[in-house]
Amino acid sequence: MALLTPLFAFLYHLPQVYKWLLKPYYIASLFMSVAFLAVRKTPGICDHLATQREDGNSCDFDWREVEILMFLSAIVMMKNRRAMFLMTCKPPLYMGPEYIKYFSDKTIDDELDRDGRVTWIVEFFANWSPECQSFASVYADLSLKYNCAGLKFGKVDIGRYGEVSKKYKVSTSPLSKQLPSLVLFQGGKEVMRRPQVDKKGRAVSWSFTEENIIREFNLNELYQKSKKLSKTKEDKVGQSQFPPVPEEEEPEQQGANGQKEETESKKDK
Secondary structure, eight states, X not given: OTTHXXXXXXHHTHHHHHHHHTSHHHHHHHHHHHHHHHHHHSTTTGGGSOOOOTTOXXXXXXXXXXXXXXXXXXXXXXXXXXXXXXXXXXOOOOOSOOOEEEEOTTTHHHHHHHOXXXXXXXXXEOTTOHHHHHHHHHHHHHHHHHOBXXXXXXXXXXXXXXXXXXXXXXXXXXXXXXXXXXXXXXXXXXXXXXXXXXXXXXXXXXOOOHHHHHHHXXXXXXXXXXXXXXXXXXXXXXXXXXXXXXXXXOHHHHHHHHXXXXXXXXXXX
């Protein structure tokens, strides 16, 4: 199964790989690489090449060529580690139900400051991050269970909005391990975040499981408090839409008063 998953992922992204490789730069680079190997290993041609090997075999790589090839391979792997990992190990996109509001760089500040009584849990994510893709279903389930008028869930793609990344100090570098990041806002101000970041700007290792999030963010307690806020809001809305009706006298009391008036009139007669 461990071998089939990268194979299927590679076949799924194969059309995109073709588009990427068909650029002239990569075609020329691939041609020169293959040509170097062909010339270096083809009998009859490699015999006439100069070599620094002690055995004088010019059809094998010498120590200098081996070092250059290893160095170039390491550079290519480091430069393309994100793309290679994304292509082979990217999980499928979550398309299920959720109660999540998606922010942009122009809406996040206004929404967080709109009502100081509302608590926000905001996920800072990037579409290219496999960890964010894996966490999407967990975050959606939490929003379905705990979303209410006083407790809301939001997301913002900091891979797309770089200014948001800088303002809220969430690094998009894969080496920082800050993706995804969950931040709790109350009254428009940050209260806590996971994972935490140390003084050197490195994220402290933290597991994004549903149990850890419920415990660390006290979601059960927040939900109970937020439900009270939603009830008070509903009561205020109901009172504004339906003003109190003035009380009317009961018909029995009116009948009794009429009987009293008739007896008093008879006595006077």
